[in-house]
Amino acid sequence: MKGRRNIIRNAGTSVLSLLLSLLLFYLLYTFRSLDDSRFSSWADVFNVVKPALTGAILIAALLAALVASRLDIFDKAPAWALFLLSYAAGACFWHEPEMIVDASRYFTYAKHLELYGVGYFLREWGNSINVWTDLPAVPFFFGIIFRVFGESRVFIQAFTTLLFSGAVVLTYFTGRELWNRETGLHAALLLLGIPYLYTQVPLMLVDVPSMFFLMLSVWTFLLALRRGRGMIAAASLSIFIVFFTKYSTWLMLSVLPVIFAVELFKNRRLEPGRYVLRGALVFFGSCLLISLLAALIYDEMLRQIHLLIAYQSPGLKRWGESMAATYFFQMHPVIPALATASVYAALRKRDAAFVIVAWLVIIMLALQIKRIRYLVMIFPMVCLMASYGLMQFRDRVRIRLVSFSVVAYSLTIALGGFLLFLENTSAVNIREAAKYLDSRNVHAVRVATPIPGEYVMNPAVFVPLLDLYSGAEISYSYAQSDYPLPADFETSPLRFTWTYKNPSYYQKGSAAGDRRAVAIITDRAETEFIPGLRTGPEGRSGLKVFNVMDNVFRSQTIVTLRE
16 A cells, blocks of 8 residues: 555656646746847747747657656666767757857867977967967867868767766766765766757867866866875876866866865864875976976967956956846756755755865856856856755655756757757858858869958858868958958957958968869858859859848858859
8 A cells, every 4th residue: 555655656746747847848938038148048049949849849858757767777887878878969969050150260270280280289379370368278189189080070079079978977976976976976967957058069169178177177186185196197187188278267276275175174184194295296297287388378378368357357247148047048947946955955964075066156156157158167066066955855766857857858958949949040051051062072162251241240250160061172262351340349249250360271272173162151142253253264053042041140141152
């Protein structure tokens, strides 16, 4: 009789959980106007995507989550299961276009390494390699991938997805090391409960790699303090990489002294000198590595820091997004709710280890950082806090149901909402134009970028993106070097595009080939080609225009081709 009551109670809990997830979706859809996200606002997404379709997919996904919560799929090899699940989920987004034009910079940096080698890359960083406010670590890895495997976007996506999955596994390892296996497991699953994060995985940017390398430094430093030996070298190397990944990671590295203080406090009666020695070795090892590279690019770093202070820091206040958008629409609302509840649980238990995962979240809240791209690095910490709160429930089946429901919900929103929306923006035009050129076996493309009608960004930055997508040889034959600067140049979020100059390797003449083409990239369809831009005397075909447009982003990218 008691067993039957338990079955009925569990079934009722499961049905209620599914109904609440559906209710949450339609509640957020109703209040979608509150989502002011710049990238994938629900208000924009569901102007394109039918909510009924997303809702139907969500029902199927939640039923699958219910079945999965009854299975022990993570019991034998949780790390491998998490890796495979997250990698498969991330790979579903590889078809997403490069939505953020910053990718052109990172491709350009990587191509310099591919063409001229590591020595040139390090020596000319900030000299002949024109850089913005970027650091060289991630472009270095991108360039190595191009040099070893070839210049193809799919290899970069495989790498960034690998780092995404690595961040999920490292979240599990960190939670297990700080508390127990279950806390780490559900923190990793909750990290898969952030729809926005999936949309960043396939992009040639530094945000997802920064999240991975930060978590790697946290985990290796924790193990270096506890176990020493080889982990001291691993921690020093990971901190070195984090330091040169992104300037904002410098603030994130403040978590390392917190880890040291917590570990020293917890072990103050058990040979504290050993922890001091290990911490000092990691500190000096990482500082030595950092100083060696910093000496090479010191002048460029000073220039960039000045620009960050004068331009980027004030800009964060203008480019912010509301906390409601970030914590309710762009991630599953259960995650911030559980993270908030975890604070009370940790205070009640006087758990010093909780300070480690809460530290960066507290800093971001205190500094009022409201741009979601700058919060990606702390998402694993938010999920560790949320998992800590979830562990206050005692029913293991219910805990698993919550985690799996969060994953199912978020994957549905990301795949059945965000991705469908992004596929209907003008960013797809460059991808589709490149695909068309490759299907026509075009060997060489001459590119022109006339002055845009909407003076939002310099279209010259799209030349590297066409190069990223296409296997053809690109030559930039129309360089409008005297664009007048826009009126809002000093405060524009796209300021870098007006100072951007395409590298000299695009200025050589087209290589001989059986088929050539001309491409014009601007914000309108070109019915008449620029005088002097011809593919050959025969002019084999007419115009081919790729002109998908959206009503969301100020700048549109239209590509006009002629073979």
